Amino acid sequence: MTGISITPLHGIPEVRPGDDLGALIAVAAGSQPLDDGDVLVVAQKVVSKAEGRIIPGNDRRAAALSESVRVLRRQHEMIISETTHGFVCANAGVDASNVAGDNVVLLPLDPDLSARRLRAKLRNLLGVEVAVIVSDTFGRAWRLGQTNVAIGVAGLEPFIDYRGTTDTEGRDLSATRICIADELAGAAEMVMGKTTGNCAAIVRGAPAIRGRGAATEIARPPSEDLFR
């Protein structure tokens, strides 16, 4: 096994509402070619900008509430809520960083659809079969700091399922189902620095399973949630 490489995709300009993000990525990929089987990880922020998911930011709290179906906790300025997509995160992903003016950016309406559209666009423009992950930065219940996770997925299965397989000793790995989509998103974050404006990365050589999965599969249903 030769390992995995993670490379920032340079050359994507500032993205504005209505921009064809797939075309911008295709141009950027001219100098860093994409290969079949690569995983392209794109920051939610630019996906949302291209889709026009920007509103005036003078009431960020109201925006977060309108993007939520259920508030789990409130603390000072922050809410932790379940978004319309089923994700649990701070302020429903409504974010004011890296946005021009007094605006805030909302999560894409359907990040899985965003990922599928980017994947189709790159297939059409470049003739490559890549997987696409739309990533965002989420906190965790019991661990400090944030990591990037997958909120949209296209062309891969979000999980590698070891349930029913056996380990090197022949024992059942019954509890293990790795969320490879989140590991890919977190790995790509390391080259998508918050302050550098880098908004996409190419992961090559990962054991991602091609498929038709969706990031909404990762959201734990409230009925299975012990901590909501």
Place this chain on the structure above:
Amino acid sequence: MTGISITPLHGIPEVRPGDDLGALIAVAAGSQPLDDGDVLVVAQKVVSKAEGRIIPGNDRRAAALSESVRVLRRQHEMIISETTHGFVCANAGVDASNVAGDNVVLLPLDPDLSARRLRAKLRNLLGVEVAVIVSDTFGRAWRLGQTNVAIGVAGLEPFIDYRGTTDTEGRDLSATRICIADELAGAAEMVMGKTTGNCAAIVRGAPAIRGRGAATEIARPPSEDLFR
């Protein structure tokens, strides 16, 4: 920026109690040299085995309880608890997979110390300054599937702290503190397949900050936990 590479470290034999894991890694690194600044990620399982953290597994539940300071939830055979280290996970990390016979493996008593010892051993044997992460596979409150996270850290800061810095628009990135240690652990998991017996990986080119941090800093204190 040239990006990040993640390479499995092959050639570590089956680890037994009392084995000098650092020496085994140093031998394996003969054919895949470690460089200053690399991050070596080692699976908890082999660290625990080398440290003799193996007990007869006929009462896994009792073992998990004895490794816990507080049980948060019980469901069927599983408990979710706070371990003696402060981590919240299933069954206190007590695991029966990839273990010979009717035994279970406990987490290291002090995984940060385990990481520091490995780091010192590799400095002594190979003359390299690497960071070391001891990783384990944890579930998440609101997301299905597991990812690898850092339970022990040596030679790096677990967080990249953007609080007080500004983004490309000059706005405060006040909420953002990336847990790079967990992103590194998750990235390395992708080459440490559950069924292949690969127990270590080398991450090169990551923006990890050299330092004297510890993984216990990642555990959210109960006083700051909204979901315990």
